[in-house]
Amino acid sequence: MKNFNYGIDHLTIGICLDIAAGKVKGIINDKAAAGIHTSWKEVEKIVHAHFPVYGINTGFGPLCDTRISEEDTSLLQSNILKSHSVGVGKPIPQEIAKLMLISKVHALAQGYSGIAPQTLDRIIWHIDNDIIPVVPEKGSVGASGDLAPLSHLFLPLIGLGYVNVGDDKHPAGEILKEHSLQPLVLGPKEGLALINGTQFILAFAIKAVERLNNALNVADLIGAMSLEGLMGSSRPFDARLHAIRPFKGTKHVAKRLAALLEGSVIGSSHIGCDRVQDPYSLRCMPQVHGASRNAWLHLKELTEIELNSVTDNPIIFNADDTISGGNFHGQPLALPLDYATVAAAELGNIADRRCYLMSEGRYGLPKLLTEHAGLNSGLMIPQYTTAALVTENKTMCFPASADSVPTSLGQEDHVSMGSISGRKLHMVLDNIEYIQAIELLYASQALEFRRPLQSAPVIENCHELVRQHVPFIKEDRIFAEDINALHQLIISGRFLSVATGAAEKHNINISDDDEFGIY
Structure with missing residues (x-):
């Protein structure tokens, strides 16, 4: 089977569909892994330095001026997945949810998001094993990222939400136990990096x-x-x-x-x-x-x-150079x-x-x-x-x-x-x-x-x-x-x-x- 290098190779629509169909295998090669690791470590520097960077040591949206203590930065990231999981309606097709996973991995693997390597490995595990999160179809306004659908997509990383195994829906925690896997403990910025993006629209x-x-x-x-x-x-x-x-x-x-x-x-x-x-x-x-x-x-x-x-947002160029922009x-x-x-x-x-x-x-x-x-x-x-x-x-x-x-109380006004x-x-x-x-x-x-x-x-x-x-x-x-x-x-x-x-x-x-x- 042909491999595709996440974060490095150019991803076409056809290749993305082939990864979803199991015809191509998406991997993270050494070059991408090095960039991911570097970005992850830069976020840790930000946490220890104590200067404010949105979503790492501050609250979200209109709470961006609220400082978060160093010991609470991890809890902040799991809280955002739970609080933003407000989607309603029927589940989207499994293929669409899988395309969301694939496109998100490719975006995060480019090394600007501060994601932990083990988090990307777990997402790829979901893709490779066709254990696809259940995502409701409604609830995104298509800016500040597809917050609600992406939150549902990544709840299983922390042992919450639901996944499809074939045509059957299961609590994500049960499926993780069956595969002897533990829920992840998200590090600083990881929750925000996961849900801030356009992957619902994109899929x-x-x-x-x-x-x-x-x-x-x-x-x-x-x-x-x-x-x-x-x-x-x-x-x-x-x-x-x-x-x-x-x-x-x-x-x-x-x-x-x-x-x-x-x-x-x-x-x-x-x-x-x-x-x-x-x-x-x-x-x-x-x-x-x-x-x-x-x-x-x-x-x-x-x-x-x-x-x-x-x-996603903010973009991490290095610990001293982060930009809160609008790429989402x-x-x-x-x-x-x-x-x-x-x-x-x-x-x-x-x-x-x-x-x-x-x-x-x-x-x-x-x-x-x-x-x-x-x-x-x-x-x-x-x-x-x-x-x-x-x-x-x-x-x-x-x-x-x-x-x-x-x-978001007018913070997200368009x-x-x-x-x-x-x-x-x-x-x-x-x-x-x-x-x-x-x-x-x-x-x-x-x-x-x-x-x-x-x-x-x-x-x-x-x-x-x-x-x-x-x-x-x-x-x-x-x-x-x-x-x-x-x-x-x-x-x-x-x-x-x-x-x-x-x-x-x-x-x-x-x-x-x-x-x-x-x-």
Whole structure:
């Protein structure tokens, strides 16, 4: 197994996800260990020197002017974990909590936080053994760090809180005993270093980069299938058109769509027809999907910067040089997460329009994509579901980062609310994956009415995969079962995998350029 050196190597989104999946092992090498040890000893010097440094020998937030005695500096750190564990709501997914652990280790291992080596070793033990703390989803305002969720994340270090072992929730103290481990006694600054940071926002951003990337790739594939079902034109994807308006995302989508449609018999069958141009939901896929890709690129860039940053406070350069700054503030991620939420929602908006277009009975397709409309409603009502999901997504597009509620008696008078931005983005993505499943149902049905004409190889392979799970619709049935089956194909990655395999087999280039990858 390949190793990743915490605190030293550059951590990409893909590598972080691979560590979480157990494909890469994160370690602390000798160079990182030396820096961690040095920073830890510098904090001890501060304690003995008795000059005030925030969070080491002072209280927190509005209590920053309250001095803490040398003998109480350790108790101060365990107290902060307990008092700040105020999260509510459902637990976040275990993968998100694990990404929080991984990104926190990488930040602390850079040697500016005064963390004890044994504390990092214990966090890595949790990662390596998949003993993942239970973290409630709500309670962070995304500045002064993700205080509440990070407090819950690290309660198990001191034998408190809960952990997941597989699908089972256990008191952390019991699991430590089973492994013959003692709760840690936190040293000066350690509690503050653990909970002061953006790792809750960051973990949601990491996973969102992966999920939105998948949704973008699926959007191009299903959009191409819909275009073929509607006998639309591939001419709007000509590279010359996009060279004179060269947005990166637009060019990328046009290139992919052109490659997916090249060699289609359906496409060549209506060259020279009297249809001058297609509706926007077909013709403008490069511009709309591409704009969402531009937003994704921005989110990926900023997420990777944050992933390799130190975000706690104060920062320890040495015992005589500490800075109380604002690296914990979530605004740098809150804004792009809100932007990405709008970008994701737009994938659903345009997909819903294509579903509606396929149900209208235009361009040689039967009304509601059924040959016996009347007795059968056909694909009338699935578009109601896309309409509902699209509208639900619109209600979540208001940017959480546009609001701020002062906290900590006014000491923390501007906060990012980025934790909400991250959670909302995933709620929108949940809906997008269902909208895409419904469009896939429509597109696969529409293609059947073009037989015996065949589409291009990748599209035909995708259609064949659909038909292995969802048969052609001859009469009404419980369409929720079809939608759920297609949804599973999409979220499992099998739909994209089959498309990629078919493209490779036929030497069709639909793979992401390096800039559009996550490694």
